[in-house]
Amino acid sequence: MSTSDGRWLHAMVRPGPADAPKVVFEAGAAASRSSWGLVQPLVAEFARTVVYDRSGLGRSAPDPAGRTLDRMAADLVEVLAHFGPGPYVLAGHSAGGPIVRLAAARTGADIAGLALVEPTDEAAEVLFSPRFRRNERIFARLGVGLASVGLLKPLYRPMLRAVPDDVRRDLVREAFTPQVMRTMGEQARTFLDELAAWRTTPPDPRGIPVTILSGGRAGDGMNAAVRAQANAAHAHRVANSPHGRQVYAHRSGHLVPITEPELVAEEVRRLALSRPDRPRSR
Secondary structure (H helix, E strand, O other), X not given: OEOOOOOEOOEEEEOOOOOOOEEEEEOXXXXXXXXXXXXXXXXXXXXEEEEEOOOOOOOOOOOOOXXXXXHHHHHHHHHHXXXXXXXXXXXXXXXXXXXXXXXXXXXXXXXEEEEEEOOXXXXXXXXXXXXXXXXXXXXXXXXXXXXXOOOOHHHHHHHHHHOOHHHHHHHHHHOOOHHHHHHHHHHHHHHHHHHHHOOOOOOOOOOOOEEEEEEOOOEOOEOHHHHHHHHHXXXXXXXXXXXXXXXXXXXXXXXXXXXXXXXXXXXXXXXXXXXXXXXXXX
């Protein structure tokens, strides 16, 4: 699809029942549509599904105007407008969580629910520490160098082993390039500053049901202390969200769409096909 300013965004659609909500997936910071490669086929059994690549990732053209949180959410709003009026369930992983929340607050589309999978959340104090910001900048710079000499891909062997062959081929071609790491660095330039502003003025939830899937284990770059902060932030978001629900992926760290795709699909199904129930955790 083409954006209003002429950029090309690559999207892939799996058809589903005509009377069911559409589900649009938003990937994490440096991830493409392929990060949902295990979840999308499961969700396509009961809904029409759309995965897409943000500008500068996967098969989508870079954005010369930059990659602010505001601009990434605006692109998602355009994706929703392109694929029709809804109703939609929006699923966002990691940094895709804030993008989904902001787009949901701004779009005129009918949003049936948000499935936030291990979302980055402004209630987690660790995100705004000097150490976290420094490490993020270092990883982005180091990643460009590793990608340039072909050493980035080996860091992701467990993920590559877990996904289907067609998804693996796309990841090998598209996910470990210097362009991807440059895009990650461009996104990181303002992302945390924009997110910090939400601590006093978060996006309007518009009464949309919210389910958060939290990892149950440390790992995937998160130690036990960071894991505890992340899950506490998720609990805070659920408590301040309409029909909020927190679900624990007990076998997973941060990469829940890879390690427990069935659980993600189950919660998307609940939002897509059921009336919201009372807030609860399990």
